[in-house]
Amino acid sequence: MSSSSVATAGGAALRRDGKKLVRSPSGLRMVPEHRAFGSPFGLDEPQWVPDKECPRCMQCDIKFDFITRKHHCRRCGKCFCDKCCSKKVPLPRMCFVDPVRQCAECVLVSQKEMEFYDKQLKVLMNATFCVTLGTSEESELMVCRLSNNQRYLFLDGDSHYEIEIAQISTVQILTEGFTPGGGNTRATGMLLQYKEPGAQDVTQMKFTASEDSNSNKKQSATWLAAMHKAAKLLYESRDQ
DSSP: OOHHHHHHHHHHHHHTOOEEEEEETTEEEEEESSGGGSOTTOOOOOOOOOGGGOSBOTTTOOBOOSSSOEEEOTTTOOEEETGGGOEEEOOGGGTBSSOEEEOHHHHHHHHHHHHIIIIIHHHTTOEEEEEEETTOSOEEEEEEEEOTTSSEEEEESSSEEEEEGGGEEEEEEEEEOOOTTOOOOEEEEEEEEEOOTTOSSOEEEEEEEOOSOHHHHHHHHHHHHHHHHHHHHHHHHHHO
């Protein structure tokens, strides 16, 4: 893909990335104007368990009455008492503007995801790898970055590639240093498989960390760890 076509596609994507504020039963959300252009890591709001189907808290089993009120977790949609669903934490995967009420189990999941949104997304904005396409024996030094809207992985070198994150089917982190008796391993690269729009076959790319300096190795390892987390979130969003 030429640099001009990448720029055109990127510009078109930016024009379609408008946001709108909507109110749902769970709270205010800042969502894409066009659903098709939302983040591939996003989750849909769950259907709430109907009030009539939950006479008791689904965690501690206390009976609901005039004093013990019921609350719905904004992440799983289940019904709980205030004690079991009292914390409000950010839930960026559902585009909530403010922290929302979640049950204890969902709070732990959302807090772990916040590390990805607060730290690892920034890491994915820039790293350099030697990239090998398919079965080729030649590699090319390329700058790899996630687009601001999280929808594309851009690879820039002498060649230019634009990979839609939603079309990635496999992410396998390559490591070295493992021994049968145990020991530390180090991420050295990644195998990535994806489908191009309209294509039937899967395209594979191999990313190998540059050996130029220790700082480059550390940056590459951090980027690979963030990409592994991104892949896990991508798979979870598909399984919802």
